[in-house]
Amino acid sequence: MSQHRHPGAPGRAGAVPALPDLPEATVARLPEYLRALHNLADAGHETISSEGLSAAAGVNSAKLRKDLSHLGSYGTRGVGYDVALLIEQIEYVLGLTQRRAVALVGVGNLGHALAGYDGFASRGFRIAALLDADPSRVGEEINGLVVRHVDELPAVASEESIAIGVIATPAAAAQRVADQLVAVGVTSILNFAPCVLSVPEGVDVRKVDLAIELQILSFHEHRKASLTALPATGGSALTALPGRLAATDTQEAIGT
Amino acid sequence: MSQHRHPGAPGRAGAVPALPDLPEATVARLPEYLRALHNLADAGHETISSEGLSAAAGVNSAKLRKDLSHLGSYGTRGVGYDVALLIEQIEYVLGLTQRRAVALVGVGNLGHALAGYDGFASRGFRIAALLDADPSRVGEEINGLVVRHVDELPAVASEESIAIGVIATPAAAAQRVADQLVAVGVTSILNFAPCVLSVPEGVDVRKVDLAIELQILSFHEHRKASLTALPATGGSALTALPGRLAATDTQEAIGT
DNA sequence: CGCGATTTGTGCACGTCTTCACAAGCGCCT
C-alpha cells in the first residue's frame, strides 16, 4: 500500500496476486466506473477526482472511494486518481486482461441482436460461437459467424475454452441448455430466458429479464399515480418539470 | 387484515387504497413471484405453499413470506396461498391491471429485437410507438408498427398516454432522447444505452447494460480461476461436477 | 369435538451496504 509501484496488477507474469474478495455490491459497480474512466480518458483527462468520477458514474463519491480502496488505493491525495492506472487496475480485477470467449445459445429475436451487439467486442468479450436447437436456423451466418447446432457444444468447447455462456432461448429450453453448458465446463451463465435455472454449486448465473424491469417501473408508475391523488400544483401528469437534477437515488438502486 | 375478503384490490372502482410502500428489494422480486405463479396456475395448482412458490421463484421461503406479508397477507395457515388471488393481488400492486403503453426509441439491432419481443405483450405491456432519429429507418414497419421520427414524440404522447419510455439508442444519443421523453411527461425510463442519464427528480430510470453483466461474470470467473491455484482434485477447469443443486445464493444476488 | 399435522406471519439477531464526517497526506505557491 505504501509502495506506489502497483503491486502486481498489469505485468501479469508471476503467480496470481490473490484477488481481494470484493463486496458483491462493489463488483457490480466496477464496470460502471470502468466505462466512465474510458470516457474520461478519451476526453483527455489524465487524473480524476473521486468527486468527478462519481458524478460520471452516477454514484456517491464516498461510495466510490470506498469501492476503490478495496482494490488497494491507487489515488493521490490532493490530486485524485490516475485515469490510465485505474483503468488498468479495474480491468485486471475484473479479469478483462484476457479477452473471454462467449458462447451464445438461441439465435431468435434477441439472440440475433446480441450477436450483432458491438458492446461485447468493445468491452473485453468475443462471441466465439452461435448455437441454436432449431435445424432451420443452423447454417445461417450472422456477423461473420455460422450458427451451429446446440448439440455441437462439446465440439465447440474443445476447440476453445468457453468462459461464459449466454442463454437467449425460450424459457422452455433454457434449463436444458444450461445443463448442456454446465456439462462442457462452463461456470458462468448469463440468462435472458424468463425462468429460474438450477445449476450445480460453483456455477454463477446472472439473469436479465426485460419484462421484470418494466414491471418494476410499472410499480413506481402506479405508486406515483396513486400519490397524485393528493393534488400538488395542477394535478396534471407532469407537474413542475424542475431543471435537470442528477437522479440521485433512482439510478443506483438499479445496478445493485 | 382480519377480513378475508380482499380489502380493495381487484374491484378497482373506489379510491386508490393507498399502495403500501414496499421495500425496494421486495418490489424487485414480485415480478418473479408473479411469473412463477402464472406457471403454477397453468399447471392447475389452486393453492401453493410458501415453500413451493419460493422454490419456483428461486428464493428463500422466509423471504417470500415476508415479501408477501408486506402486501397484506393473503395466505391461509396450514394451506398456503390461493394462486389466483395472489396473482390478482401482485398484479394490482405492480400496476398491471391496466395495460401500460411503452414507447421504444432506437430501432437498431437491439431495438428491433425488443420490438419483436413477445414477453412484453404477454406480461402487461403494449408497445405503442417505435421511434428513431435516423430518417432512413423512419417508415419501416416492424411487427405491425411503423417507425416514426423521434421528433414526433409530442404527437405520439398526445395520441395516447405513454407510461414508460425505453431507450435503445447508442450512448451518444441517449441523454437527448431522455430529455425528450421527460419533456412529454414520461416519468419512467428503461435505459439500454451504456451511459448514465440525468433526469429531474421524480423520474425513475432503470438501466440494463449487457456488457456490465458479462463483466461481473468475468470477475467471478477470474476469481474462481485464481482460486484453482490451490489444487482441489485434478486442477482441471471442471472439478467434480456434483449433481444438480439449487443455485442458492448466486441467483438472488442478481435481481437486486 | 379435540388433536395433531401443516403452514403462515413475524420477532430478533446478524450481516451487508451506505453515508457522513474528518484526520492524514500531497502538491503548490509564496
Added chain:
DNA sequence: AGGCGCTTGTGAAGACGTGCACAAATCGCG
C-alpha cells in the same frame, strides 16, 4: 521551508436486507 487548500482513505453510525426459529392459526381426521 512553511503553510494552505484540496483530496483521499476510513472509522463509526445508521439503514436496509436476510434468514432462523417459533408462536399462532387453520384444516382434516378420528
